[in-house]
Amino acid sequence: MPFVYLREQFADAEPILAALRELVATGDFTLGKAVADFEAAFAARLAARHAIGVNSGTDALKLSLRALGVGPGGEVITAANTFIATAGAIADVGARPVFVDVDDSFCIDPDRIEAAITPKTKAIIPVHLTGNVADLPRIAAIAARHGVPIVEDACQAICSTLDGRCAGTWGITGTFSLHPQKFLNIWGDGGVIVTNDDALAQKLRLLRNHGLADRDTVVMLGVNSRLDSLQAVVARRVLDTAEAIIRRRNENAAIYDAGFAAIPGIRVPPRNPRVRHTFVTYQVFAEERDRLLAHCLANGVECKVHYPVPVYRQPALDHLGYRRGDFPVTDRQAAEAITFPVHQYLVREQLDHALAVVRDFRRARP
Ligand SMILES: Cc1ncc(COP(=O)(O)O)c(C=O)c1O
Structure with missing residues (x-):
């Protein structure tokens, strides 16, 4: 009973390869139609206003925090049981990870969040570990009481729902990984950010692409964290399944x-x-x-x-x-x-x- 099943999953890769051949014929290799198509399908699937393709779940977290202005001097609360990327993203933007214990759901224990909030708390990142969903209604109530935004680490929870609403659509942003170990898996690294906030979506699109408003105008300092167009083709196909x-x-x-x-x-x-x-x-x-x-x-x-x-x-x-x-x-x-x-x-x-x-x-x- 092997743990990994990628050979089976892509045993018949012909439909994806055909779509990739079509892309190769266009030369549309960065962002472009392939990424836009996947983003539209992903947003529709999750009932989110915007989906922004980025190059990993880790970058989805980092860019979300950056877009919210989280940086040095700030604290970000997250679950003590998570993959290193959650804490790594917080540290990478210069903030301090503040851990809170989980409960048997493998997700952050809402009863323990409030005690960890300080005047320096800039965000809460519940992690939907294992594909389960953290107690978002309670976490949202706590966050609202303290005026702190929620960035959901839904890297392991694509299409998981609570009360019928998708993980990742409760916070100001939701972050997802398309890494091969997740079930919506592509042929390398990739990630997605979803948000219902129009201004934030625009900022995230700029941040992932050097802050370029057009070919020659840089309106903010960003990075290169585009979802690879070839991977967007793969992701679009896997999403259908x-x-x-x-x-x-x-x-x-x-x-x-x-x-x-x-x-x-x-x-x-x-x-x-x-x-x-x-x-x-x-x-x-x-x-x-x-x-x-x-x-x-x-x-x-x-x-x-x-x-x-x-x-x-x-x-x-x-x-x-x-x-x-x-x-x-x-x-x-x-x-x-x-x-x-x-x-x-x-x-x-x-x-x-x-x-x-x-x-x-x-x-x-x-
Ligand atoms: C909980 C969690 N957060 C973040 C990440 C980071 O995602 P990625 O590997 O796409 O950077 C992962 C996946 O590895 C994860 O499991």
Whole structure:
């Protein structure tokens, strides 16, 4: 049961290659129609006013923060359990990441946000980890009370919804990754920012392209963070398959949930019925996680751990002064969470095999 499925996904790449050949014939290689078409389709799919293609999810975060004027001296609150890119983007614009613990949804615990707000807080970045959605209504109420904007890190949550509304469309911006490890995956790096704010959208379009209002006029200092036009062609095609992918992943997750719930020593995270999860990763909590991981790997189930060392304990962030134990739920997840393959190419026998492997492991325990 391999974790990665990209060979299967692109086994018949002919339609994409045909679209790429069409692009090559036009020579329209930077921004242009390919990017505009993808942006329009992505915005429509998420019911957002604007989508702006950029070169990665990391840049989507960085440009969002820059567009909001977040920089040196500012603090940005985010989840202690996240991929390094969230904290890295905050630090890269010169601000200070302020971590808040998560809860069993793998997302920031709304009960703990307010205590982290200071006069220096310039933004809150909830991270929709695993394809779940953070408690956005509560986070939005807290943010509004303090006049702080929300930038959603929806890099792992393309098309995830809460109360029917897409992750990424609740904050002032929502940021997405098209990296091959996400399910809307392209053939390299790419990202998207969505926003319903017209002025911000215009600013973000300038920031991603050197601040060029036209060929010869630079109205603000920006960067080169354009979504590659070739990748936009790939993304446009994969977007058409998103619904089918999400459905399959949810079916797989439901089989796992039912199976794992009956195995002692395994705990399935709570499922919020208001959320449509997209299961970029499928994670449960396990006693003796590292032994179970080794057992799964030895029996052909390619499990992983996201993330064994929480970002707040990474050496690169030592200067922030956090210490082991500051975020007990994040620490527990780092010790207990195990990720099972959940992708859309798995068949029932493989899911049953994974469950049987875990059952065997538990049976062998005293
Ligand atoms: C939670 C989270 N934030 C940000 C990113 C950064 O996205 P990218 O790899 O496209 O820069 C990722 C993906 O790797 C992610 O999982």
